[in-house]
Amino acid sequence: MTMPTPQAPAPGFPLPAPPESGDGKPGGQLNAKQKTVLGCGGMVALFLIVTMIAAVVSPSKATKPAEAKPAPTVTVTVTATVTVTAPPPVEAKAPEPSPTQEAAPQTAQVPDMTGKSGDLLVEALKTAGFADGYKATSFHDVSGQGRTVLLLKNWKICDQDPKNKAVPLTDKISVGVVKFGESCP
Known part of the structure; x- marks a missing residue:
């Protein structure tokens, strides 16, 4: 915002002087109290x-459609008293021990997969009846390098225990492997 520059008064007409307030300020300026109020x-x-x-x-409430109000709920409580007389307790006899056989654990035939890939053994174990062929196995590197066995299709089975034998489904099958292209020890 630019302020207009004062012009010289016309000859014979002097500019009026701004009125002064009691504190020595020109009359057009506001003090702090006046600024706060404004x-x-x-x-x-x-x-x-x-x-x-x-x-x-x-929108006002008058323009909204009236909402349906539910009817008041009336609750009626009926109380009844029933008396039941129980017969005297009867001594229970312990059941006669019967000769029982312990349930034999379920078993499955473990195939010999020597020379094949680890993933084929896992699939064969599933087919044989193991719920999870991978959890039923314990793979380890027998090359002496101590490598972690991850991608089973890249590993050749050198030795497995057990093989060609029926074992409980809870048993672990120990599998010694090397990478394909390497010789079994």
Whole structure:
């Protein structure tokens, strides 16, 4: 905002001097108290304007459809008393011990997969009846390098224990492997 530059008065008409207040300031300037009052008043006016705009823009309750109110609920409580007389307790006899056989663990035939890949053994164990062929096995590197056996199709079975034998489904099959292309020890 640019301020207009004062112009020289026309000949014969001097410019009026701004009136001075009692504190030595020109009459057109505001003191701190006047600025505070005007600032607060401006904020109140702004709040009122925003509130009026919001009231005009938002729908009133009168324009909303009436909501159905549920009928009041009535609860009726009926109390009845029933007396039951139990017969005297009867001594229970312990059941006669019967000769029982312990359930034999389920077994499955472990095929000999020597020379084949580890993933084929896992599939064969699933087919034989093991719930999870991978969990039924314990693979280890027998090359002496101590490598971790991860991708079973890349590993050749050198030795397995047991093989060609029926074992309980809870037994672990120990499998010694080397990478394909390597010789079994």
